[in-house]
Amino acid sequence: MSVRLFAPALLVTVALTTGCGDEPSEPHASIDMTVTRADATVVEFPNGLRASCGPFDEDNADTEAVHIMAGKRGPHSTFWQLTAVQADVERDPVTTLPNSFDFTEPRGATLFAYDNKPRGNEVSSAEEESSGTIRVELAGxxxxxxxxxxxxxVVLGSELHDLGSLSFDGEVVAVISEAH
Structure with missing residues (x-):
């Protein structure tokens, strides 16, 4: 008789235990990317990865976009920022560089970076020296x-034509935190 009572209790325990492992884990941000200068030195970006959705910019308030930034904008802070038109990356997640467009009709993904060493370089995916591809896969x-x-x-050409390029290779996962 004790065997009959033990067997149902064991089945309930197994069912509860197997159900616990099926819970989805919370998404988390990760950066597995290397950014190098034209002289092959590595660019260090401060910790902090932020992602949000909202208007592309003030001039294109009706164009929904996703924004990802590593670092923090500031007068002497190294950072990079990617902005992608949501409808474009949902249709085709790959943007080939250079990606220049009329400022009133943004398309695909744009990448801008500021490197505060050695003297402050601004690089952009819109520069004609830019090359490579950026894939943006948006879950929502x-x-x-x-x-x-x-x-x-990815190679970004300098907006300051006497300075070198920056190269980006790797992957980044960001978690949407709020509306922009």
Whole structure:
């Protein structure tokens, strides 16, 4: 008789234990990317990865976009910022560089970076010396959704033509935190 009582209790324990492992884990941000200067030195970006969805910019308030930033904008702070038109990356997640466009009609993904060493370089995916591809895979724009970026042999040309380029290679996963 004790065997009969033990067997149902064991089945309930197994069912509860197997159910616990099926819970989805919380998404988390990760950066597995290397950024190098033209002289092959590595650019160090401060910790902090932020992602949000909202208007592309003030001039294009009706164009929904996803924004990802590493570092913090400031007069002497190194950072990079990617902005991608949501409808474009949902249709085709790959943007080939250079990606220049009329400022009133943004398309695809744009990448801008500021490197404060040695004297302050501004690089952009719109420069004609830029090359490579950026893949933006957006799971959604609700808080907690993820966006995965893949930088494949990306070279950004300098907006200050006497300074060198920056190269980006690798992957970034960001978690949407709030509306922009």
């Amino acid at each position: 724009c609700d808080p907690g959704d993820t966006v995965q970026l893949t930088f494949d042999h």
